[in-house]
Amino acid sequence: MTLPYPLRLLCLCLATFFLVHLVLGLGTWLLSPAAVRMARRLRPGTAARLLLSLRLFPLAGSVFLVAGLCVPSYLWLEPRASAEEVGFTCLAAALMAGAIWAISIARALGAATRSLRYIRRSQRLGRAVQLPGELSPVWVMEGAPVSLVLAGILRPRVFISRAVVDALSAEQLAAALRHERAHRISRDNLKRLLLLLAPDLFPFSRRFATIERAWARFAEWAADDGAVAGDSLRSLSLAAALVRVARLGPAPQPSPLVACLVDAGADLSARVERLLRCVPPGEESARTLPVMAAGGMVAVAASAVAVMMHPVTLHTAHRLFEQLMH
Amino acid sequence: MRFLKSRIADSSRALLGPLEITVMELLWEHGESSVHDVVPKLARPLAYTTVMTTLDRLYKKGLLDRRKSERAFVYAPRLSRREWEHKRTGDFVAGFLAAPQTSGEMLVSCLVEAVGQQDEALLDELEKKIRMKRKELCRRGKP
Numbered sequence: 001m002t003l004p005y006p007l008r009l010l011c012l013c014l015a016t017f018f019l020v021h022l023v024l025g026l027g028t029w030l031l032s033p034a035a036v037r038m039a040r041r042l043r044p045g046t047a048a049r050l051l052l053s054l055r056l057f058p059l060a061g062s063v064f065l066v067a068g069l070c071v072p073s074y075l076w077l078e079p080r081a082s083a084e085e086v087g088f089t090c091l092a093a094a095l096m097a098g099a100i101w102a103i104s105i106a107r108a109l110g111a112a113t114r115s116l117r118y119i120r121r122s123q124r125l126g127r128a129v130q131l132p133g134e135l136s137p138v139w140v141m142e143g144a145p146v147s148l149v150l151a152g153i154l155r156p157r158v159f160i161s162r163a164v165v166d167a168l169s170a171e172q173l174a175a176a177l178r179h180e181r182a183h184r185i186s187r188d189n190l191k192r193l194l195l196l197l198a199p200d201l202f203p204f205s206r207r208f209a210t211i212e213r214a215w216a217r218f219a220e221w222a223a224d225d226g227a228v229a230g231d232s233l234r235s236l237s238l239a240a241a242l243v244r245v246a247r248l249g250p251a252p253q254p255s256p257l258v259a260c261l262v263d264a265g266a267d268l269s270a271r272v273e274r275l276l277r278c279v280p281p282g283e284e285s286a287r288t289l290p291v292m293a294a295g296g297m298v299a300v301a302a303s304a305v306a307v308m309m310h311p312v313t314l315h316t317a318h319r320l321f322e323q324l325m326h
Numbered sequence: 327m328r329f330l331k332s333r334i335a336d337s338s339r340a341l342l343g344p345l346e347i348t349v350m351e352l353l354w355e356h357g358e359s360s361v362h363d364v365v366p367k368l369a370r371p372l373a374y375t376t377v378m379t380t381l382d383r384l385y386k387k388g389l390l391d392r393r394k395s396e397r398a399f400v401y402a403p404r405l406s407r408r409e410w411e412h413k414r415t416g417d418f419v420a421g422f423l424a425a426p427q428t429s430g431e432m433l434v435s436c437l438v439e440a441v442g443q444q445d446e447a448l449l450d451e452l453e454k455k456i457r458m459k460r461k462e463l464c465r466r467g468k469p
Contacts, residue, residue: 236456236459236463239452240453240456243449243453243456246449247449268452269448269452272452272455273455276455276456276459
């Protein structure tokens with residue numbers, strides 16, 4: 001198929017994205033069981049960050065390569081005047097990239113819409129109440145199904161049904177709200193959106209489900225740890241709150257972008273057992289690990305950019321991309 | 327619901343009686359055995375002929391294989407315990423689903439209730455553990 005200059009760029013970018021994403025994604029998928037095993041030995045917060053980084057790595061790596069190598073080499077070295085033939089492989093890869101992006105964007109938009117709808121409905125049903133010890137108001141909903149959730153991506157708010165407020169003691173309610181605050185501080189709903197936006201290897205495949213499930217579990221555990229802050233009594237209060245809310249009945253998750261205190265089908269038993277062991281607060285030294293990892297990643301990215309901007313690299317890359325295109 | 331539960335119990339009872347179940351348990355545990363081997367292992371004393379009849383009945387129901395050793399039969403389970411449980415459950419569910427529509431619905435409803443009861447039991451267990459931990463902390467907190 002003969003395409004003009006801008007469409008060829010789009011086609012090349014999508015095809016490159018698909019192929020690089022496929023290679024990085026396969027590597028990530030093969031590494032995921034080992035990564036989950038390794039995560040079990042880390043503190044939940046660190047484990048969640050590790051798994052999130054691993055899940056987003058194929059997407060980030062592919063975008064980085066396309067933006068840093070494919071686009072500059074094409075703009076600099078491809079002659080603008082002519083219309084050129086684009087090969088079947090390139091077109092097929094570009095279509096696959098379009099399909100995986102369309103699916104993930106539709107999935108994320110669907111979840112965001114459901115989340116917004118839930119927030120609007122909950123705000124109609126409830127009213128904002130300033131609970132003791134809480135910095136921001138909590139929406140208490142009258143006559144709503146059993147729920148205690150954190151909804152919203154940029155400005156997450158806590159929504160709680162009257163049944164839950166009535167069922168929990170003051171300490172249990174405070175512990176449950178601290179749990180949701182921990183989710184808000186770590187921006188877990190935004191991370192959920194990123195996970196939904198990150199495409200899978202192929203349309204309609206779910207190769208990263210193991211990592212995503214493990215991330216969700218560690219994010220819950222991290223929020224539990226954040227809520228109790230190593231205090232045994234708070235641990236017991238949160239454990240009791242979890243059991244009490246679970247007893248009120250199953251609470252279906254209104255959207256994948258909503259964090260529920262007790263998720264239907266989640267590992268309630270494991271969470272309660274952890275809280276009863278009164279997990280001590282993480283040592284300060286453990287915080288240096290993510291800082292070091294982030295520093296290392298920035299250094300690697302900066303070196304890669306320096307190499308990618310070199311004329312020899314761009315010429316070599318352009319030759320490779322020409323082969324892919326034709 | 328009560329009808330369904332009694333039907334579950336009835337069907338398993340119709341398939342195997344208490345003594346038959348006991349004998350099957352012994353054979354699964356000890357493997358190939360003759361009537362002579364089974365009689366002393368039973369918790370209550372039973373006549374040799376009673377045990378012989380029971381083993382023969384199990385053989386006729388297709389649950390045991392037997393071979394002649396000297397002048398007596400030696401019996402061995404044809405299915406493992408797991409295979410038998412699987413077959414029994416499968417037969418029971420198939421029987422229900424083949425019956426009028428209401429039976430199938432009742433079966434699903436009973437299963438949901440059973441799962442709910444299990445959840446309740448788990449929550450009770452967790453609550454008990456929380457209470458014990460609280461007591462332990464209170465004890466430790468006292469001078």
